[in-house]
Amino acid sequence: MAPFPLTLSKPLLYVVLLILGFGFGFALETSGFNYAPNLAAQFYFKDTRVLKVMFTAIIVAMVLVFLAVETFVLDYSLIWVPPTYLWPGILGGLIMGVGFIIGGYCPGTSMVAAVTGKIDGIFFVLGGIAGCITFSETERFFHYFYNDSYYGRLTLMDVFHLPIGVVVLLVLFMAFFMFWISEKLEQRFGGKDPAQESRLRYAVALVILLAGVGVLLIGDPTPERGWAHIAPQKQPLLENRSVYIHPGEVLKYIDDDTVAVELIDVRDDAAYNLFHLYWAKHVPLARIDTIVPTLAKNPYADSTLVVVMSNDETLATEAWKHLVGGNVPNVYIMDGGLNHWLEVFGEEDGLEPLPGPFADEELHFRIPQAKGDGFAASQPWWHHYKDVLQFTPKVKLQRKKAPTGGGCG
């Protein structure tokens, strides 16, 4: 698993945040954000440092974050991505823009301004606290609007169905274009001398662009690449069979109300229609990657057991690698597959065992009629079996690191 972000406990976490905050405040002050006319000048095209500093920071952080994500250094599912509430966000943004041009600061910059002695910064902070309290008191009048148009963790990659590298490059091109326009506008409206600009900025832009191309070339952290990355650590789990669980253990967890079970049947349509478990979700192996994001983001992953199954173990093991490579916690494979399941629970249906030898992933029983989940063995009752079945329990539900709550709202 990706080593970052770190799970830090309280005193150390606070020290780290204090240091990061120091860098944040230092960067804001040294960029001139504690001087309101500098900020307001953006909106008259006289000095566009607001846009330059903000977008430089965004593209630098973006390129570094996604390089780290794609090389499995940083786990994207564990970092704070502000959830999308579209319309309250847009209306709130417009209101913020109005406050920005009237007040000349934003919350962060006003605090830095206040601490460097700008009296107007102090007034902005006081106004901000009053605005906060007022919001809390008036939210009840638009409570539904405030919680409406919720899309959860929605990224630009999801919206445009593009790989990370493409979105990153598009953002870079947009940023460079805006920098170019801004410099032209500054020369026109702010009377800036183009000779004063640093030549070095072209070199830096080139480095950032090359890093963006790197993001494109490395490619998304797909489950397949994820598996290749963690195979050395996880392959032993397959070899010592600690992730192959007995059908009896699967049934035990199905009966256990404190644990949610996701049973994923990865066989093809024909095999699934012939016979499957009542609780199974049908996801053929070819489409297994489509369910990885949902399972990886499941907020109840701590108490969710994921079991993949096929007639034998080959297809299920392949699916297991995708899920594990895609960072889904608590994934197990049905030991011996559905053949084993039918051996254990098939008695009541009186299914006729077929003579061997069998090819891999071939069913060992004759199913006279494709009844899907209409067999007794499709939903056996745990209490019939709990005293007679012998198996070694292997499931250990792992706690997944939860993303640290970010966001200033």
Add this chain to the structure above:
Amino acid sequence: MKGEQAHREARGWFNRPTKPYTYPYWGGILLGIVLFLAFLIPGTGLGASGALAAVGAFIVDIIAPGHVDRTPILAHLAGGHKNPFSSWLIPLVIGMIIGGFVSGVIGGRAKWETTRGPRISDKTRWVLAFVGGFIFVYGARMARGCTSGQALTGGAVLSAGSWAIMMAIFAGAYALAYFLRNVWN
């Protein structure tokens, strides 16, 4: 003139020559690296307006604790025995204030003054700053984050909603800029 000189010297380290602000792109790179580290190490990104929300909730909690418990947004911050300052944002913002102060002192830019356009008085500027702060943070609460928590943080990790908010902030400010041109120019 001489007295004023002595007075300025008495102010010790606030008497440094005023250095110009850093070249914007270099400042942006510094900010970008800090932002990246805020994702890499704690995974949180940056934020600011939430600290003002904590202060607001703290004030209301002193005056009317029962009211805090009955108001969903405030209860979330300071309901029951919850300390509004237990948020991860508080150490971050304390660090931010220190960092801003240190940078200001080093650059000789930490001094008592009112920053404003040339055509308005200090008092007008104070009123506008208060009103602007009120409006801005009201909007920041509605959008669940400000220029730091949404535009910077969400922008860098490509959150769709944060990009919409960022565009809206610029749109709102540009839309009104013409009418306030005498305030700033």
